[in-house]
Amino acid sequence: MKSNPWKTSLLVGTKVTLCAGSIAAIAWAVGVFNFDGEISSSHADITWFTSAPRSNAAMFGEALERLGHDEPQTFDLNGNTVYFSVNFSDREPIEIMREYQNEFTNQGLNKRPFYTLQKSDEMTIASLTGGIVPLSISPNSIVMGGMLNQANAKDKEGLKKLFFSEKDPHQIFRGHRHIQIDREPNARFATITATWSDDKFDYAKMIPGNDREGQSVDLDVPACPGCTRINSFTDLDPKSTFKNNIYVGSRSVEEIHDFYMQALTSRGWQPTEAGRVLEDTRELVEFPGDDATVEQFARDNEILTLTLYPNSRGGATVHAVRSK
Numbered sequence: 001m002k003s004n005p006w007k008t009s010l011l012v013g014t015k016v017t018l019c020a021g022s023i024a025a026i027a028w029a030v031g032v033f034n035f036d037g038e039i040s041s042s043h044a045d046i047t048w049f050t051s052a053p054r055s056n057a058a059m060f061g062e063a064l065e066r067l068g069h070d071e072p073q074t075f076d077l078n079g080n081t082v083y084f085s086v087n088f089s090d091r092e093p094i095e096i097m098r099e100y101q102n103e104f105t106n107q108g109l110n111k112r113p114f115y116t117l118q119k120s121d122e123m124t125i126a127s128l129t130g131g132i133v134p135l136s137i138s139p140n141s142i143v144m145g146g147m148l149n150q151a152n153a154k155d156k157e158g159l160k161k162l163f164f165s166e167k168d169p170h171q172i173f174r175g176h177r178h179i180q181i182d183r184e185p186n187a188r189f190a191t192i193t194a195t196w197s198d199d200k201f202d203y204a205k206m207i208p209g210n211d212r213e214g215q216s217v218d219l220d221v222p223a224c225p226g227c228t229r230i231n232s233f234t235d236l237d238p239k240s241t242f243k244n245n246i247y248v249g250s251r252s253v254e255e256i257h258d259f260y261m262q263a264l265t266s267r268g269w270q271p272t273e274a275g276r277v278l279e280d281t282r283e284l285v286e287f288p289g290d291d292a293t294v295e296q297f298a299r300d301n302e303i304l305t306l307t308l309y310p311n312s313r314g315g316a317t318v319h320a321v322r323s324k
Helices: 056-066 093-106 121-128 156-165 253-265 277-284
Strands: 073-077 080-089 133-137 141-149 173-182 190-197 228-235 242-249 293-299 302-310 316-323
Touching: 056 093, 056 173, 056 190, 093 133, 093 141, 093 173, 093 190, 121 133, 121 141, 121 156, 253 293, 253 302, 253 316
Parallel strands: none
Antiparallel strands: 073 080, 073 228, 080 190, 133 141, 141 173, 173 190, 228 242, 242 316, 293 302, 302 316
């Protein structure tokens, strides 16, 4: 007997973290079901407030406000607009999840609350049509999430039609919502992080090396020769200057380092001497081992920290972080 695709296939979210490189959740892998009961590998790639009628983003934003979240931070990720907000609670994660599910239902995001991981047609449909459902539950950590689809399909038949008619798998979805609740054992408070997009997220822009229009480009920190940009991440707060670009290339760390020393100084960046560079960079960017090469530059009142390290393919990975 064939397995029921609705009970065996549900979108899966990875851990959400806000870091210097990106909001990792934005590109969480989505296991988009195929209606023969298997996961389709080709589909596994992956405003805050507005006036009436309310958009899904507006309902999600109002839900977070009512739940006590701080004002959202807004970022540009590869030309897409994404948001981040934090909340704290002294209750257990499972109690917090129930409160959030109730509010998502009150706001019209869900038709009913989902309190368990028990899979059903209703839960799967909700997760792919703008609802927020549990993705993982443990005593100390709970993840919830959901997607918006391009066709605004609301039922199984509409999702089937979209799945079979859309030739580009990266155009099936147009937005996401992600909630993570974490409480360390014996900790006084749980931390609730929310990351989400507007309703026009272009997932094709998340493909390394894509040629989509409308992506942010940093003219003052060029891409290294032969390198592919993984992502560009910018804080859109006009009072804040934070930009991060991540590149991968086939050339060695030494070759790419030499390129940047010349390219950056020709653009007015001057190397600085700072004994704390490596430690400061480790707080912003995750990278393996002690084999990283770190350089820091200054221009006017801005600092650029460049971190290069060998990658598993024999080339190098580059993190370029600009801040004031």
